Amino acid sequence: MISLKGVGKRYHGGFDALKDISFMIEKGEMAFVTGHSGAGKSTLLKLVAGIERPSSGSVLVSGQDLGRMRRSAIPYLRRNFGLVFQDHKLLSNRTVFENVFLPLQISAFDPREAPSRVRAALDKVGLLGRESAYPVELSGGEQQRLCIARAIVNRPSILIADEPTGNLDADYADAIMDMFKSFNQVGVTLLVSTHDESLLEKFRPRIITLHQGRISS
Amino acid sequence: MMAWLSINLHAFLSTLRKLARSPFSSFFSICVIGITLSLPTGIFVILENLESLSSTFSGSPEISLFMSRDASRDQVSEIEKRLKSEPRVSRFKFVSKEDALAQFRNDNEFSDVVSSLSRNPLPDAFIVSAKRSSDLEALHVEMGKWPKVEHAQLDSNWVRKLDSILKLGHVAAAILSILLGFALVFITFNTIRLQILTQKDEIEVAKLIGATNTFIRRPFLYLGALQGLAGGIAAWIIIEAGLHFMNGAILELAQLYSTRFALSNLDPKESLILFMLSSSLGWLGAWFSVSRHLWQLDSYS
Structure with missing residues (x-):
């Protein structure tokens, strides 16, 4: 590989x-x-x-x-690839949901199915309840998990x-x-x-x- | 198809949000673009109006030949013969001094003056049209030297002068348009560059997770085009307002000369051209701006 x-x-x-x-x-x-x-x-x-x-x-x-x-x-x-960065590289002006949504948007994923994919990824990292929060409201560990959710949402x-x-x-x-x-x-x-x-x-x-x-x- | 529409719609909406997020700076850039565009467009509108004015007056240019008052019948018919045999002349009309006086008598304004005259002060005259307007100048000079011709007058002289001035004006306006078109591209380049700087992180992350340059460019191109379009609309408003105020003054002037004349506005086709041009120049400026930024990003790796 x-x-x-x-x-x-x-x-x-x-x-x-x-x-x-x-x-x-x-x-x-x-x-x-x-x-x-x-x-x-x-x-x-x-x-x-x-x-x-x-x-x-x-x-x-x-x-x-x-x-x-x-x-x-x-x-x-x-x-x-799913990329997880040491400094997270989260977008501070976007919500948790929107941060995870970004890769799907970039790869022109079907917009009707995208929300359920985003929630599935957030569920895997245990952030499902925090969709509308902004990255600054999250703890360091949560930010790292958000970064992981963004990395796996495309099922790389x-x-x-x-x-x-x-x-x-x-x-x-x-x-x-x-x-x-x-x-x-x-x-x-x-x-x-x-x-x-x-x-x-x-x-x-x-x-x-x-x-x-x-x-x- | 759905995905493509969704991407474009999303880019467009986020562009509108961007404009709304900084209303003052957006407004000022739009005003700058509007003023920049209104200058050449305004000049074109005025030139166009002068052109329509000159064409109503020019018609087919004519030479008026005035005979000297002591010319005899024979001498007049000698001139008539010459005109008939002159190949460059297309047609001519003889206006005798009696006819001319009668015309004046019929005119309300002059009837009193004419009736108070003891003798007819008017000369016999020929009104001559040439086949080709390029012959007019030569004919004018030659006919002036014919016997018993007191004065030959080329009526279209001032029209032709105006025409050549207008041509010069068009060239000047074209040069100005090109220069200010560049200015518009540069203005957009800079405002988009500022936008890019506030979104540096977003661009970097988007690129890292697989965004193509087209994807990154798209919202900025929308922003540039939309800003250009708004600038074009601002220019249109400036010109319409300017013409409105000028027409007020012109109406007064026209009344003094008892004619009807008003400046015509931009017609729908011209307005559409203005809007399309301004939005495409905005698009172009944005394209240069984003491409430069992307090029800088790419050159690191």
């Missing part, structure tokens, strides 16, 4: 964020990327999500080479989450990890970055460890 071969990312000024990264994630697999901050976790996830292009090597998702894709084809590729085949439990209490973090596990059980491929060792001990997933831009064993 996801395959990286000899991938490197060099930013302007010659800084190498990633060097010679190769790995493969099968369909329906759950993999965690760990490492210290600055090890290149976020960059790796951005390359897989098609947000940034690799400087060298190839990133293949569902058989498509992201580095060689036409710019205009990227939006359609992204609709196969791949869920990519960057530090989804970043600033959360252990209880909240466990709840979110349980949620991810349940998505994985219904066949969603998961790629999650975290620096939280305790989560890894609890779930024992496949781990890809980064150290200074390289995979360390």
Whole structure:
């Protein structure tokens, strides 16, 4: 499903964020990327999500080479992904419902069926009662769950989450990890970055460890 | 189809909300666009009015040949013969001094003056039309030199001068229109840019979750076109109001000359052209603005 071969990312000024990264994630697999901050976790996830292009090597998702894709084809590729961001990237002037509705609107989903899809996604993350609230009225954990609801409303085949439990209490973090596990059980491929060792001990997933831009064993 | 309609309707409604959210700045940008557009449009309206005025007067231009008063019958018929044999002349009419005097006598205003005269002060005259108006000038000069012709007058002189001034006016108005058309695009570019800046996060998130550039552009294009249209309507109101006030003054002037004349307004077709032009220029400005922003976003990755 996801395959990286000899991938490197060099930013302007010659800084190498990633060097010679190769790995493969099968369909329906759950993999965690760990490492210290600055090890290149976020960059790796951005390359897989098609947000940034690799400087060298190839990133293949569902058989498509992201580095060689036409710019205009990227939006359609992204609709196969559910993205969960560390800083949530919620829209503060839109309600909970509208935030989750946005991906459906973008993919021109049938407007008659969209509301029930939005509610189904909110139900999965336990925010069904808060449809008309605005993001600022939510707690940190609720905001993260809202971000997850937005990521899964399109029923993506791949869920990519960057530090989804970043600033959360252990209880909240466990709840979110349980949620991810349940998505994985219904066949969603998961790629999650975290620096939280305790989560890894609890779930024992496949781990890809980064150290200074390289995979360390 | 349903989805497409829903997307466009949603974009349109959110555009209206955007305009309503900042009523003052929207109003001011619309006014600026309206004033910008009213200038060339107003000039065109005035030129058009002058044109219709000049065409009512010009008709077919004629040369009036006035014989000297001491010209004999023979000398007059000599001129008549020359006119008959002149190939450039299409037709001519002889007005004898007696006929001319009779015409004056019939005119109420002049009858008293004419009856008080001891002798006829008017000369014999020919009114000559040319086949081609381009020959008029040459004929005018030649005929002036014919024997016993006291004076040859080209009646259309001032009309032709007016026509060439109007032509110049059209060129000037066209240049002004193009310049101000650019100005309108730039104004829209800037107001849309400000809108984009307030919605930077929305654009970024929408792009991250798979929005195409078309999707992101759409509401801004609506905004630009709608703002342009509103500006066009503002220009229309400015011109109509301006003509209304000018017509009040012109009515007074026309009464002094005992003629009827009023400036005509923009007709429905011209109004439609104005509205279509203003909304498409607004659309264009918005397109440049969003495209520039999207280009900047894309160049990061």
